Amino acid sequence: MSAIDKATAAPPRDFESLRAAILERRQNLPKRIAQVAAYALDNPDDIAFGTAASIAASASVQPSTLIRFAQLLGFDGFTAMQAVFRERLRERTSSYDDRLTALRDKAENGAGHRAIFDGFVAAATTSLQDVSRSVDEAHLDQAITLLAGAETIHVLARRRSYPVASYIAYALGKLQIRTQLIESAAGMEAEMIGFATAKDAAVIISFAPYAPATIEQAETLARLGVPIVAITDSAFSPLAEFADIWFEVAEADFAGFRSLSASMALAMAICIGVAEKRRGPAGRSSPEPKIR
Amino acid sequence: MSAIDKATAAPPRDFESLRAAILERRQNLPKRIAQVAAYALDNPDDIAFGTAASIAASASVQPSTLIRFAQLLGFDGFTAMQAVFRERLRERTSSYDDRLTALRDKAENGAGHRAIFDGFVAAATTSLQDVSRSVDEAHLDQAITLLAGAETIHVLARRRSYPVASYIAYALGKLQIRTQLIESAAGMEAEMIGFATAKDAAVIISFAPYAPATIEQAETLARLGVPIVAITDSAFSPLAEFADIWFEVAEADFAGFRSLSASMALAMAICIGVAEKRRGPAGRSSPEPKIR
DNA sequence: GGATTTATGGAATTAATATTTCATAATGCG
DNA sequence: CGCATTATGAAATATTAATTCCATAAATCC
Numbered sequence: 001m002s003a004i005d006k007a008t009a010a011p012p013r014d015f016e017s018l019r020a021a022i023l024e025r026r027q028n029l030p031k032r033i034a035q036v037a038a039y040a041l042d043n044p045d046d047i048a049f050g051t052a053a054s055i056a057a058s059a060s061v062q063p064s065t066l067i068r069f070a071q072l073l074g075f076d077g078f079t080a081m082q083a084v085f086r087e088r089l090r091e092r093t094s095s096y097d098d099r100l101t102a103l104r105d106k107a108e109n110g111a112g113h114r115a116i117f118d119g120f121v122a123a124a125t126t127s128l129q130d131v132s133r134s135v136d137e138a139h140l141d142q143a144i145t146l147l148a149g150a151e152t153i154h155v156l157a158r159r160r161s162y163p164v165a166s167y168i169a170y171a172l173g174k175l176q177i178r179t180q181l182i183e184s185a186a187g188m189e190a191e192m193i194g195f196a197t198a199k200d201a202a203v204i205i206s207f208a209p210y211a212p213a214t215i216e217q218a219e220t221l222a223r224l225g226v227p228i229v230a231i232t233d234s235a236f237s238p239l240a241e242f243a244d245i246w247f248e249v250a251e252a253d254f255a256g257f258r259s260l261s262a263s264m265a266l267a268m269a270i271c272i273g274v275a276e277k278r279r280g281p282a283g284r285s286s287p288e289p290k291i292r
Numbered sequence: 293m294s295a296i297d298k299a300t301a302a303p304p305r306d307f308e309s310l311r312a313a314i315l316e317r318r319q320n321l322p323k324r325i326a327q328v329a330a331y332a333l334d335n336p337d338d339i340a341f342g343t344a345a346s347i348a349a350s351a352s353v354q355p356s357t358l359i360r361f362a363q364l365l366g367f368d369g370f371t372a373m374q375a376v377f378r379e380r381l382r383e384r385t386s387s388y389d390d391r392l393t394a395l396r397d398k399a400e401n402g403a404g405h406r407a408i409f410d411g412f413v414a415a416a417t418t419s420l421q422d423v424s425r426s427v428d429e430a431h432l433d434q435a436i437t438l439l440a441g442a443e444t445i446h447v448l449a450r451r452r453s454y455p456v457a458s459y460i461a462y463a464l465g466k467l468q469i470r471t472q473l474i475e476s477a478a479g480m481e482a483e484m485i486g487f488a489t490a491k492d493a494a495v496i497i498s499f500a501p502y503a504p505a506t507i508e509q510a511e512t513l514a515r516l517g518v519p520i521v522a523i524t525d526s527a528f529s530p531l532a533e534f535a536d537i538w539f540e541v542a543e544a545d546f547a548g549f550r551s552l553s554a555s556m557a558l559a560m561a562i563c564i565g566v567a568e569k570r571r572g573p574a575g576r577s578s579p580e581p582k583i584r
Numbered sequence: 585g586g587a588t589t590t591a592t593g594g595a596a597t598t599a600a601t602a603t604t605t606c607a608t609a610a611t612g613c614g
Numbered sequence: 615c616g617c618a619t620t621a622t623g624a625a626a627t628a629t630t631a632a633t634t635c636c637a638t639a640a641a642t643c644c
Contacts, residue, residue: 030591049378052632062593067633078632079600086341089381113436114429117561121424124553125417132413137406144405159462163455163556170451171549255564257463261416261553264455269409272547322621344602354623359603370602
């Protein structure tokens with residue numbers, strides 16, 4: 001019998017509880033076993049993939065020590081423990097879409113606040129994955145070229161999309177690019193838009209249900225001959241009609257609110273791209289504006 | 293000898309070329325082998341971890357067919373092919389941090405716009421992963437309880453953090469929670485803040501370098517006895533001093549701009565949490581506000 | 585400081601897993 | 615239709631990997 005209870009009745013079923021179990025006992029583990037414990041937490045992937053012998057070698061212990069470690073945690077043997085490490089990889093890899101639907105269910109049934117938070121994280125991650133697949137370089141280049149040639153860049157968005165617009169305005173400002181954020185506070189939008197010319201350009205962001213004011217103003221801008229780059233959610237968006245270049249960004253939603261992460265990432269890439277282009281192809285040696 | 297060349301000289305080294313090789317030959321593959329091919333593309337994870345016997349069973353073929361399939365692709369045997377499937381999982385799992393640093397280098401050396409975009413996506417993803425680890429439920433509960441009890445929720449943020457504040461204001465508005473976004477446009481912030489009382493509460497978001505105005509106003513709010521929930525970036529943030537509850541959110545940066553995704557996700561979770569709590573524990577049956 | 589318990593290393597054993605082989609079935613071709 | 619070729623299934627074999635066992639070394643306790 002060992003100093004610590006030989007076997008916890010129930011072996012951890014998932015990686016998190018396994019991790020917790022290890023951390024809890026960490027202090028009073030025999031030297032070699034502790035060595036394995038540390039290795040396991042530091043290199044979980046190796047344990048998922050390796051064989052008992054190879055892992056033992058990497059951790060500088062005997063294979064038998066590995067098995068003792070597993071048994072100490074309540075597992076039958078090394079193989080049973082390894083299964084948990086493999087399961088972890090599977091889940092981590094398993095499509096975020098699945099995770100998201102699972103979390104949606106969970107939240108519907110009144111799970112804790114943590115579940116809601118996880119849901120938003122999953123929604124954002126999914127959206128980022130999607131947008132990463134769907135945006136193509138050619139569009140990106142065109143949009144950047146178009147905006148880089150503009151005298152003033154007008155940024156237009158309402159409601160849900162407004163945060164994206166305000167971040168664009170902030171970023172372009174920092175990058176010393178003349179920008180006009182079309183604000184709604186004082187009801188002066190029409191006048192602000194009136195000054196736009198074909199030498200300017202506009203970035204417009206809108207998702208279903210498209211704010212009527214945004215569409216209306218997009219139309220006005222188009223009529224004034226202002227080139228338009230749009231970030232929207234489908235080919236059927238009314239914006240697609242007015243825009244010279246448009247991006248389809250499908251943001252996942254959770255608890256009734258859509259993520260903005262994908263739009264934000266795209267917006268930022270456009271801003272930096274415009275700044276780089278303005279600085280000229282020669283300026284490429286220091287393309288990274290160090291601003292916070 | 294089989295109808296198709298028995299063994300491609302060089303076996304695919306990575307999953308993508310393996311996939312391509314399979315797709316290319318798909319049409320002229322013997323029935324059982326084709327069955328394996330389809331299974332392999334549909335369930336790559338199973339192949340990574342399963343044993344020849346278990347995979348064969350899942351795909352309804354004999355283990356030997358599995359080996360023939362591997363050899364047809366130029367591998368030595370099943371084990372060699374499986375290695376490619378495992379490698380794929382490893383890479384997919386490999387820390388986003390590594391990817392991010394790689395992309396940063398790439399961008400510094402003047403890579404295309406696509407690389408910049410990927411960088412922002414990676415930065416956002418990393419931030420989300422981090423925040424998901426660091427936020428704990430107890431804090432979340434406390435923050436939600438605090439805000440749920442407020443008459444009016446004041447939302448305060450400047451510059452980079454402002455988009456988060458505007459999204460919070462939008463969300464709380466939709467959720468019919470009385471909200472006051474402290475805007476800076478007309479320079480009336482001081483007056484707006486002056487109306488706040490201990491019965492209200494405030495959400496303040498600020499990251500280094502902390503906008504002086506935000507800190508100053510946070511202090512004022514604290515002096516007025518307004519409970520404060522802060523989202524900031526370190527324990528040394530001046531906000532931590534004034535806040536009753538604060539969250540540490542470390543956003544990764546790229547090309548000089550930090551992601552906002554993690555803060556956004558946290559902010560949304562708080563908003564929904566407050567709305568749920570207000571609706572009362574009984575209202576839990578329909579916790580999902582269907583608003584777009 | 586000696587006795588007893590506990591931990592460790594290393595080899596032996598057992599279990600599992602991949603691979604090969606061979607008989608048979610299916611397919612294609614003249 | 616019949617022969618040759620290719621594909622398939624099933625079991626035997628070889629290989630590899632996990633587990634157990636035992637001798638020895640530390641550590642702990644009286």
